[in-house]
Amino acid sequence: MLQNTSYPLQALSLAVALSLLACGCQKEEGPTRYQVSGTVTFDGDPVPGGSIVFTPDSQKGNTGPQGTARIVEGHYDTAMEGRGTVGGPHHVHVIATEATTTQEAELLGPLAEHTFELDLPLDAATEDLEIPKRSR
Numbered sequence: 001m002l003q004n005t006s007y008p009l010q011a012l013s014l015a016v017a018l019s020l021l022a023c024g025c026q027k028e029e030g031p032t033r034y035q036v037s038g039t040v041t042f043d044g045d046p047v048p049g050g051s052i053v054f055t056p057d058s059q060k061g062n063t064g065p066q067g068t069a070r071i072v073e074g075h076y077d078t079a080m081e082g083r084g085t086v087g088g089p090h091h092v093h094v095i096a097t098e099a100t101t102t103q104e105a106e107l108l109g110p111l112a113e114h115t116f117e118l119d120l121p122l123d124a125a126t127e128d129l130e131i132p133k134r135s136r
Contacts, residue, residue: 031065033085034121035079035124037078038075039074039076040074043131046074047074048073048097050070050095050096053068055090056085056089062089067083069082089118092115092127094129096111114132
């Protein structure tokens with residue numbers, strides 16, 4: 001009895017082709033984004049919840065997509081719940097809440113809001129943000 005040895009080779013070829021196709025589909029288009037993480041405090045205390053939006057400062061020649069992060073128990077990380085930044089000069093808008101969920105935040109409203117001007121590196125970075133007391 002003759003065995004067909006081409007079937008395992010065809011299956012292996014198909015598996016390799018599908019793996020390469022899947023890797024190609026996961027590639028993100030656009031500029032390189034960098035991870036930014038750190039802490040957020042207000043009046044010396046960690047901010048319970050909130051959000052951060054990193055907007056490239058077009059007045060200083062920076063372009064690209066916005067980065068985002070969610071604040072959880074005083075910490076944020078664009079790699080965990082958000083999108084990285086393109087680096088360079090940014091307006092960083094922080095909305096701090098006493099709530100840790102979106103539903104609670106809608107009921108309680110913001111604790112504080114503040115916009116920072118930061119020049120972020122073209123690399124991963126740690127930026128600790130202290131919201132001034134007057135931002136209440």
